[in-house]
Amino acid sequence: MNGPLTSPPSVNSTCPYCGVGCGVAVAPDGAGGAHVEGDKAHPANLGRLCSKGAALGETLGLGTRLLHPLMRAGDGPLARTDWDAALDRVASGLAAVIDRHGPGAVAFYLSGQLLTEDYYVANKLAKGFLGTAHVDTNSRLCMASSVAGHKRAFGSDTVPGCYEDLEAADLIVLVGSNAAFCHPVLFRRMEAARAKRGTRIVVIDPRGTETAAEADMVLPLAHGTDAILFSGLLVHLADAGRLDAAFLDRHTQGFPEALAAARALAPNATATARGCGLDAADVAAFFRLFAATEKAVTCYSQGVNQSAQGTDKVGAILNCHLATGRIGREGMGPFSLTGQPNAMGGREVGGLANQLAAHMGFSPAEVDLVRRFWSAPRMAEREGLKAVDMFAAIGRGEIRALWVMGTNPAVSLPRAGAVRAALEGLDLFVLSENVAANDTSACRPHVVLPAAAWGEKDGTVTNSERRISRQRAFLPLPGEVRHGWWPLAEVARRLGFGDAFAWTSPAAIFREHAALSGFENGGTRDFDISGLATLSDAAYDALKPVQWPVPADTAAGTARMFADGGFFTGDRRARFVVPAPVAPPQGAEGLPLLLNTGRLRDQWHTMTRTGLSPRLSSHEPAPFVAVHPDDAARLGLAHGGLARVTSAEGETVLEVRADPRQPAGTAFAPIHWSFANASHGPIGQVVQARTDPFSGQPDSKATPVSLAPVPAPFEGVLLARSELAPPEGVWWARAALAGGFAWRLSGTVGPEAWASWFRGMGGGDIIEMTDAAGGAYRAAAFDAAGRLAAALFVAPAGTRPNADALKGLLGADPVSPEDRRVLLAGRRAGHGAASGPLVCACFGVSKGEIEAAIGSGCADVEAVGRALKAGTNCGSCVPEIRALLSRASLEAPAPRPKADVAA
Incomplete structure (x- = not known):
């Protein structure tokens, strides 16, 4: 008789979604599924998960997976093949393109979903052995302006603080960040600080967001005017005597020039308000609050980064913290909130076209250092093309071979229609992907390689606070799936570079990566994890979350940086930045509205994972465009009807939302839908390709568009x-x-x-x-x-x-x-009326259930939480619950006069 079935042991890993880097505790069920909950010991989230993380168990399974290599012969369809044939085709194709056109005709497009070890191997192969620096990543779409801003000011891509600063701050300023939806676990930490210590939360954002609804102060500035606002703040700090003269003198350079430029741009609160489209009294109140509150953290995200002036916006924010010495100390500092789960890990190994591994650039000395460490035969010596320029070069036929790994550029890039056309013209198009079908795989790749998915991956990721965590496998590799680094190493072997790519485990790759970070460093570079370079396989498997730098002579990680200067410029002083003159975006002829794009609460990027979850699909079931009701009326748009959204790049059709929170003259659309799940495909086919001159990050927040009704009776x-x-x-x-x-x-x-x-x-x-x-x-x-x-x-x-x-x-x-x-009446026997869309995805609580609870006496968010648990986990549904409470209060009948009651 067989004994009782036993489940595999629980595994600690990290969530595959945003850059918060939450720890998860996974209990596999032994049948390909798992129960997922927050890891209470992980310092990033202390057990909390957002709605997406809480639904990870619903996204496991093989129904949509690619399980075998595919290859296309000539113009024929993709057909199943074996690994040897597929890898031979990749290696011979790369060699042929390089022989005919040179290494600059080869490019790699990577993803913040990749593990650091996968990223490292791709960059080593491309930049050290093929000789091409055309290696970029979808992190270019989310974090590049922050990277460029850090490097201009600090000399390095260093986030100075840590999450604990959010709990120690007395003021948190959120700039271009809808943290309540996009980083809800961190927003709960901010709310906890407000409850415990009275922390004030200020939101600076053109759009009325769920985060703004929870803030103590909201500044709805005009699109593109962030640098004006923070220049005005710098002037106020100087005039109010709030500068840190000692810090300025010892650790910075260029302050007089920056202050003079700020005075010319925004000499006082009134001028600042005029430039930003704000009320002068509100601006003055914000300036006074920031000046008077030493423990201040300024968090910024895509609303800052995804802009043609994104790097200057970052610089203007950093100027204010450097001028007051509010950096690297508990409860204060600038903080970039990352979108991708491993955007930082990718940057650590040179995942951007303007970087080499270990946070090095393309100076002759750095190129030589990496060449010697790798013994690289064909080292790239100058920066490659950034994402938007890379795909434009593909369209012009200058890049002939492309390897895409773990991302869906046919959806996520601006000018998505042009991207699709460019992909179909390549001599060699290789796609490493874990799903069988998406918009990019529809663009006729020559070879498609099955990649590991979350739950099967084994390696490391780095979150927004520089914390390296293990992402551990708890499921076996299915079918013929391989880890992301393996086919890269196999192609290298076929090209004659096998000795340099002879790893047998991710631990071995990590050791090499860590050793390079300390090679000839001596404290001159910020990224140094050489203290982890000798980890045994067992120690790597057991690695606890740790914040870099971890130099060889240090036993633990580093929570904060720059409190005592030590910047990574030539003279170790931070540089103040003078933002260029601000030209706020405007509509164009026939395109009068500015389109802003962004994320929704329960979806992630192009929905290849979150789209599998019924819970996550219930909150927002369809792509939409939100406009102010006055604009909707003027344009003849009906709430719930259809609108054609047209730009200079293309068009799409979306459902209309008349939303009074949307500023007049603007529109908002989510980024997640594609041709895989909607008839009219991605919003990316409308988004402009305008980029920031320093970072190359596209401006996805202010595309000139027109809206027109589409008949739909x-x-x-x-x-x-x-x-x-x-x-x-x-x-x-x-x-x-x-x-x-x-x-x-x-x-x-x-x-x-x-x-x-x-x-x-x-x-x-x-x-x-x-x-x-x-x-x-x-x-x-x-x-x-x-x-x-x-x-x-x-x-x-x-x-x-x-x-x-x-x-x-x-x-x-x-x-x-x-x-x-x-x-056919839309009912079931013995069941109540339909309960409407899901509001709380964490606990599956619908709008109808919350309305019923309110009707039965639940008078506040806490009471709703006690009755239904809604809002008690990640809290991202709390703004919507508050709105339902407010609506119920407004709709409640007025109490009868006492005389009538008595009568």
């Missing part, structure tokens, strides 16, 4: 167990459901055409209801076992049916006769 909802293709010409967006999928539908296809399409799906038993006069059609199809196979509800525009109550039927057993009788 019908709208509907489709539920199905399997993927279906809606009729041609229908606008649709697809989301995951338990047991299947849900489509949001709009367009000109009326009831009769929908009936014909639904009946034509074939097979099974169909029930239907048609109201031709009312413009409605409802139908359901059942498989041979009597289970719900599909349900369709179509109605006139503005009356979209709610089928939420039926979603549970897709994964259920045969539908009962009682449910069949009420199914």
Whole structure:
């Protein structure tokens, strides 16, 4: 008799989403799944997870995975092949391109999803052995301006502080950061500081965000004017006597010039307010608050970085902290909040085209140092092309071979339509990917290599506070999947470089990476983890989270830097930066609105992982464009209708949200949808390719666009167990459901055409209801076992049916006769009304449930949390709960006068 089944032991790893770098404790179930919760011992999150991290268990599985190498012969389709044939094709293709066009015709495009070890091998192969510096990463789209700003001011890409500073600060300034949605675990730490020590939170952002709704002060400045605001703050700090003269004298250079430039740009609060489109009293109040509060942390994110003036914005923020010596000390300093989980790890090994490994650049001395350490035969000696310029060069035919690893540039890059066209013209296009299909894999790659996914990966990542953590495997590699570094090393071996790529484990790669960081360093470079260069395999496996630098003579990591100067410039002094004259973005002829793009709470990048979770798909089921109600009325746009969004780069069609929080003259659209899950594809095909002159980061926050209504007299909802293709010409967006999928539908296809399409799906038993006069059609199809196979509800525009109550039927057993009788009414027998979209993804609490709790007496967020648990984990739903409470309060009937009651 067999003994009891035992599950594999629990594994501590790190979350694969944002740069917070949360620790997770994973309990595999032995069947390919796992229970995931926060690691209470990890210093980044202390057990908390956001909605995405809490739903990681729902994203595991092999249903969408690429499990075998694929290769294309000529113009034919991709077909399964073996690893040897695929790697031979890659090696011979790279060699042929280099022979014909030189190493500059080869490029690599990498991802902040890669582990540091994978990144290191790719950079070593490309920059040291193939001789090309055209190696860039999707981190260019999120962090490059912060990197450039750090290097201009500090001489190095160094984040000075740590997360504990958020809890020790008395003032936290969030600039261009919707932290409540994008970094909710850190925002909870900020809220805890406010509850414990009265910390004030100021939000500086053109858009009314969920973070702004929770702030003590909000400055809704005009797009692109951040440098004006912080220049005005620098002037105020000087005039208010709040400068740190000793720090300025000992540790900085260029302050008089920076202050003079700031006075010319923003001489006082009134002039600053005028330049930023703000109220002068609000600006003066912010200036006084910052000046009077020594323990101040300024956190900035994509609203600063993703700008044509992003590096100057960063410089203006750093100027204020350097001028007051508020850097590297507890509870104070500038803090860049990173978007990608391993953006910093990638930068550590030279993942950007303007960097070499170990935070080195392309000076002759640094090139020589890396060449000697690697014994590199063909060392790249000058910077490569940054992401936007790289894909433009591909489009011009100057780059002939490209290896893309772990990213989806056909969705995420600006001018996405041009990117897709460029990819299809390559002589050699290699894609390392873990999903079987996405927009980039549709661009006719020659070789597709199956890569490890989260749960299978084994290596390290570095978070926003310089903390290196292990990402450990708890699932076996499925099919013929390999770790990301392995095919790179195998290609190197085929090209004759095997001795330099002879690692047998990620631990060996990490040791080499750590040794390079200390090679001829002597304290001259910020990144030094040579204290970890002799880790045994067992010590690497057991590595605890540690903040760099960890030099050879240091036993532990380093929490804060620069409190006593020691910057990494030639004279060890920080440099003040003079921002260029500010030219706020404006609309163009026929393109009067400025389009801002960004993330949503429950989705991540192009949804290849989060899109698998029914919970995460329930909050925002479709791509949208938000505009101010006045703009919507002026343009003839209806809330819930469709709008064509047009720019100089392209167009798309999105659902309209009339949102009073959206500044007039602007629009906002999320970045996550693609042609894989929406009829009109990614917003990236509209976004401009304008970039920051220092960082090369594209300006994704202010693309001139026009909006126009798209006729859509019908709208509907489709539920199905399997993927279906809606009729041609229908606008649709697809989301995951338990047991299947849900489509949001709009367009000109009326009831009769929908009936014909639904009946034509074939097979099974169909029930239907048609109201031709009312413009409605409802139908359901059942498989041979009597289970719900599909349900369709179509109605006139503005009356979209709610089928939420039926979603549970897709994964259920045969539908009962009682449910069949009420199914076309959108109901289930014995169940209450549909509960609406999910508000709390962590605990699966819907809008309807929260409204019912409020109606039964829950009068505040805490009461809702006690009743439903909503808002008690990551807290990113708290602003929405507050809004529902506020709406209920406004809609409550006024109390009757006492006289009437008595009567």
